[in-house]
Amino acid sequence: MPDQVLDDISHRRYNPLIGSWLLVSPHRTKRPWQGQQEAPSKIKLPEHDPKCYLCPGNTRAQGDSNPEYENTFAFVNDYSAVKEEQQDYNPEVNKDDVASLLLQAQPVTGRCYVLTFSAKHDLTLADMSAQEILPVIQTWTRIYASHLSPSHPLNAEAAQALERIPPNPHGEVEPPKRQLRYMQIFENKGAAMGCSNPHPHCQVWTTSTLPEEPGKELVEMTKYHGAHGRHLLEDYVKLEMEKGERIVWQNDAFLVVCPWWAVWPFEVLIIAKRHIRAIVDFTDEERLQFAEAIQEVTRRYDNLFATSFPYSSGIHQAPLDCTEDEAETSWFHMHFYPPLLRSATVRKFLVGYELLAEPQRDITPEQAAAKLRDCGGELYRKSLE
Amino acid sequence: MPDQVLDDISHRRYNPLIGSWLLVSPHRTKRPWQGQQEAPSKIKLPEHDPKCYLCPGNTRAQGDSNPEYENTFAFVNDYSAVKEEQQDYNPEVNKDDVASLLLQAQPVTGRCYVLTFSAKHDLTLADMSAQEILPVIQTWTRIYASHLSPSHPLNAEAAQALERIPPNPHGEVEPPKRQLRYMQIFENKGAAMGCSNPHPHCQVWTTSTLPEEPGKELVEMTKYHGAHGRHLLEDYVKLEMEKGERIVWQNDAFLVVCPWWAVWPFEVLIIAKRHIRAIVDFTDEERLQFAEAIQEVTRRYDNLFATSFPYSSGIHQAPLDCTEDEAETSWFHMHFYPPLLRSATVRKFLVGYELLAEPQRDITPEQAAAKLRDCGGELYRKSLE
Ligand SMILES: O=P(O)(O)O[C@H]1O[C@H](CO)[C@@H](O)[C@H](O)[C@H]1O
Ligand SMILES: O=P(O)(O)O[C@H]1O[C@H](CO)[C@@H](O)[C@H](O)[C@H]1O
Numbered sequence: 001m002p003d004q005v006l007d008d009i010s011h012r013r014y015n016p017l018i019g020s021w022l023l024v025s026p027h028r029t030k031r032p033w034q035g036q037q038e039a040p041s042k043i044k045l046p047e048h049d050p051k052c053y054l055c056p057g058n059t060r061a062q063g064d065s066n067p068e069y070e071n072t073f074a075f076v077n078d079y080s081a082v083k084e085e086q087q088d089y090n091p092e093v094n095k096d097d098v099a100s101l102l103l104q105a106q107p108v109t110g111r112c113y114v115l116t117f118s119a120k121h122d123l124t125l126a127d128m129s130a131q132e133i134l135p136v137i138q139t140w141t142r143i144y145a146s147h148l149s150p151s152h153p154l155n156a157e158a159a160q161a162l163e164r165i166p167p168n169p170h171g172e173v174e175p176p177k178r179q180l181r182y183m184q185i186f187e188n189k190g191a192a193m194g195c196s197n198p199h200p201h202c203q204v205w206t207t208s209t210l211p212e213e214p215g216k217e218l219v220e221m222t223k224y225h226g227a228h229g230r231h232l233l234e235d236y237v238k239l240e241m242e243k244g245e246r247i248v249w250q251n252d253a254f255l256v257v258c259p260w261w262a263v264w265p266f267e268v269l270i271i272a273k274r275h276i277r278a279i280v281d282f283t284d285e286e287r288l289q290f291a292e293a294i295q296e297v298t299r300r301y302d303n304l305f306a307t308s309f310p311y312s313s314g315i316h317q318a319p320l321d322c323t324e325d326e327a328e329t330s331w332f333h334m335h336f337y338p339p340l341l342r343s344a345t346v347r348k349f350l351v352g353y354e355l356l357a358e359p360q361r362d363i364t365p366e367q368a369a370a371k372l373r374d375c376g377g378e379l380y381r382k383s384l385e
Numbered sequence: 386m387p388d389q390v391l392d393d394i395s396h397r398r399y400n401p402l403i404g405s406w407l408l409v410s411p412h413r414t415k416r417p418w419q420g421q422q423e424a425p426s427k428i429k430l431p432e433h434d435p436k437c438y439l440c441p442g443n444t445r446a447q448g449d450s451n452p453e454y455e456n457t458f459a460f461v462n463d464y465s466a467v468k469e470e471q472q473d474y475n476p477e478v479n480k481d482d483v484a485s486l487l488l489q490a491q492p493v494t495g496r497c498y499v500l501t502f503s504a505k506h507d508l509t510l511a512d513m514s515a516q517e518i519l520p521v522i523q524t525w526t527r528i529y530a531s532h533l534s535p536s537h538p539l540n541a542e543a544a545q546a547l548e549r550i551p552p553n554p555h556g557e558v559e560p561p562k563r564q565l566r567y568m569q570i571f572e573n574k575g576a577a578m579g580c581s582n583p584h585p586h587c588q589v590w591t592t593s594t595l596p597e598e599p600g601k602e603l604v605e606m607t608k609y610h611g612a613h614g615r616h617l618l619e620d621y622v623k624l625e626m627e628k629g630e631r632i633v634w635q636n637d638a639f640l641v642v643c644p645w646w647a648v649w650p651f652e653v654l655i656i657a658k659r660h661i662r663a664i665v666d667f668t669d670e671e672r673l674q675f676a677e678a679i680q681e682v683t684r685r686y687d688n689l690f691a692t693s694f695p696y697s698s699g700i701h702q703a704p705l706d707c708t709e710d711e712a713e714t715s716w717f718h719m720h721f722y723p724p725l726l727r728s729a730t731v732r733k734f735l736v737g738y739e740l741l742a743e744p745q746r747d748i749t750p751e752q753a754a755a756k757l758r759d760c761g762g763e764l765y766r767k768s769l770e
Contacts, residue, residue: 009471014489081410086394104399186737194734211742314741349579352571356699357596
């Protein structure tokens with residue numbers, strides 16, 4: 001197998017989802033580390049923290065009180081990155097004017113939600129069972145469904161999902177009056193990933209514009225579909241199932257891999273095996289299988305270095321307002337970007353060379369996948385209790 | 386002025402150098418912070434640390450001894466990300482084969498250098514005078530000049546530079562036998578930016594491939610030149626000098642701005658005012674003026690929050706091996722990407738939304754420039770001594 005040599009030599013790999021390259025240096029893990037150490041996360045958080053602005057019953061920054069919710073609780077972020085109402089901005093664009101070319105801006109409106117995973121301050125996704133994660137996925141589904149444009153190609157599926165999934169009493173949000181273009185669901189977990197509150201939660205930012213990353217993916221997936229008549233991630237799932245070497249875990253509906261083009265040391269991709277355009281395409285069974293996949297990834301992460309593993313994760317799916325073609329091209333998947341490299345305290349920094357030149361990784365994705373495959377089983381903390 | 390409204394509303398700005406957008410949320414700086422605090426950097430480092438593998442006279446990881454150097458000392462990184470010699474890798478590429486499309490790799494060879502700024506363990510660029518920084522720039526110039534391809538369009542300039550600049554006894558390196566394509570000079574400063582040793586130094590990674598970031602810049606600069614017959618950064622410098630609001634500092638040869646499209650809170654760009662394609666184009670006077678510009682940026686950074694300010698920085702210029710057109714299109718500039726946002730301990734994290742969707746910043750570049758303009762003067766530490 002010619003690819004075996006990639007375990008030893010430095011090389012670049014191509015990320016076909018966004019059309020760019022990264023540098024892989026498998027031999028580089030041996031270098032000594034005198035730099036910053038992450039503080040190993042304190043495992044002993046209380047079940048309820050009276051100072052936490054996400055715990056049930058507590059008061060938030062701007063005076064609102066949280067309800068006595070059970071699992072998910074959704075609310076508009078008190079410090080949203082985008083707002084629904086703001087002053088207009090319509091710069092004059094003059095193609096011959098240098099300022100129009102080099103100082104371009106567009107207004108962005110939108111709304112940002114915060115969504116808790118559990119009422120308990122100390123319960124991460126890794127601690128929860130698939131059954132306990134299910135309400136989170138149901139809430140994501142209802143929020144996504146309720147924000148689709150009136151002419152969205154997935155409206156029938158959305159209506160069905162809203163009918164089948166009972167509303168979670170504190171997980172409901174009113175969609176904004178103005179139609180938005182894209183919804184980004186993401187989680188920052190752990191202080192190392194800039195999480196400003198350890199109470200397990202995710203964020204949902206909806207904007208009037210299509211952001212860069214899902215935008216690039218749509219372009220590449222559309223090109224691939226045009227050239228080959230098949231979906232990029234459809235082909236990729238098949239290929240990885242044949243090869244086997246980058247698979248972490250799978251069930252009937254989802255494949256979990258360290259992708260060929262992973263940048264972060266233990267980067268993982270959960271990919272739908274069939275053509276799911278957005279979360280409203282899921283069957284009841286698939287919702288639970290997705291919960292299982294998330295559970296497997298987060299538990300394996302924690303087991304890997306026996307720590308509450310930091311990461312940023314997020315879902316890519318069809319835009320809220322989109323054409324038939326855009327919906328058809330979309331293929332549901334979830335990225336996990338975790339920074340730890342060698343232990344609970346030694347992380348990978350994507351800094352100088354990575355920012356100025358090209359992302360660089362040390363161990364290969366195949367090596368990472370082998371390690372994650374091997375650390376399934378019970379959550380390491382359970383036996384410490 | 387219609388742009389004034391951008392101080393208050395969320396908007397996107399376009400980065401014409403790499404062709405992508407970022408989200409700006411000026412109103413978002415007020416949010417509370419319960420997340421990770423950076424450890425304020427210990428200011429009191431010793432002048433010589435017997436355990437530092439960069440201090441003069443010490444022994445390095447693989448047994449080599451450092452010479453008793455005076456200012457710069459260059460050597461091949463003991464744990465290089467790329468190697469000069471390695472096994473061949475020539476994957477068969479078959480355009481109809483899915484693996485050829487989705488599992489693409491290229492071998493990369495190259496060489497990585499480490500280059501100290503000073504013999505003193507505790508002296509950062511901010512502590513050094515422009516005269517003391519000059520040897521660093523001279524060493525960069527000689528290393529770059531000695532690595533150009535035999536047919537490089539800047540060979541005459543390189544020969545002249547090598548003639549005018551006396552070799553620094555410990556700053557000389559033998560170029561590798563095989564011609565390389567690109568040289569990335571960069572610095573990671575501070576633990577927050579993954580710097581693994583506080584002894585002030587930079588790195589020089591040379592590779593057989595053109596990395597993503599300078600590659601994207603070349604594409605955008607070439608497009609702009611083709612469309613307008615002028616250089617993108619030539620026009621940008623003129624425009625910023627007219628507007629004034631994003632200028633931090635300038636001298637005859639260099640403009641220092643917080644660029645319109647800055648992602649990092651206090652991101653700065655040093656841009657050559659005339660068409661300098663690479664560091665070998667500098668006159669003696671310009672080398673000193675460049676040292677001055679670096680001094681101004683790093684001292685202002687430290688003054689801003691009265692701390693040794695972390696950042697990653699790096700130089701973009703003509704590739705080592707390039708066509709006449711590529712050299713003509715290149716325009717010398719240096720990026721600074723610093724993470725601190727509100728104080729010595731509160732940084733900006735580019736995490737969930739930024740990785741999954743689009744870079745997001747809080748204060749505007751105009752606000753950042755105003756703060757950096759205002760904190761010139763003596764290095765804050767001087768008066769504490
Ligand atoms: O080479 P260093 O300083 O040990 O390492 C640092 O810079 C490199 C280049 O940006 C990164 O790849 C490493 O993750 C970082 O820790
Ligand atoms: O919204 P939070 O959790 O306070 O903030 C965190 O996530 C955001 C979205 O990725 C980032 O912009 C912030 O820099 C980060 O600290």
